[in-house]
Amino acid sequence: MKIRAFEDTDWPAVYEIVREVIDGGETYAYDPDWTEQRTREVWVEPAPSITVVAVHDDGTVLGTAHSGPNRPGRGSHVATASFMVSSKARGQGVGRALGEYVLAWARSGGYHGMQFNAVVETNTVAVKLWQSLGFATIGIVPEAFDSKAHGLVGLHVMYQKF
């Protein structure tokens, strides 16, 4: 597996993963009615943000992430990031590899820290992964996510200082 910058030709594979995650209804507060173009604008942001893909040796896209400033202007020294892994590639360390890549990118880029705004509390794999990579939960907004399987659950605000 390697991680590299997103290229235009990756979009169909990335979109399949993003659609799968949105339709799953368990981890992202994204609008299922977004057009493909709108979805792409959300996932593939212009510079200074980056979008990357984790690619299997055979060329299959296993997962994707993007990272950039969490806020404009006087909040732009804190990064944020989002991650999605294909259901076919779970348990292979793809999320961790993407997390480590993006953290290294943000750290070397001069960001002061990284904030996740909305980690679904029932997504325990993600919460534990981010904890193991140095994030702590700042607070949990109660009932802020309507999980398809679990109903109303909290959203963690997570942060780590570099």
Place this chain on the structure above:
Amino acid sequence: MKIRAFEDTDWPAVYEIVREVIDGGETYAYDPDWTEQRTREVWVEPAPSITVVAVHDDGTVLGTAHSGPNRPGRGSHVATASFMVSSKARGQGVGRALGEYVLAWARSGGYHGMQFNAVVETNTVAVKLWQSLGFATIGIVPEAFDSKAHGLVGLHVMYQKF
């Protein structure tokens, strides 16, 4: 003073307030390099969000607010809102009146609660106002705002359930 829906002819007065707040560098992580058009897109969002103005009896715009879903899709049952008051109209209860109006709008519109994502901790007038209107701080993201006067300060995530 009355509060009413934003109209196109309010934009010059609203923009003056928004510019003043951005340039002040104390309360909003907005990009000072945004064009006027981009600033308008941020402040005057399409439905289901609303933008309102607080207007003096003589027609002067004293302050403005917008409110709508904090997140798309499975997070859209929680509202958020933003508020700005002209420096010429401080201490007259404009922020409180806008807050009460927006809370009533969101409550009657079926939202489950309201979340503020980034209340600057040194903006104690705002923190106290929101507490007095029922908000509690879920957590503070440390050093997430680069205040012009105070340097790096925290951002409160505030929430109230309806």
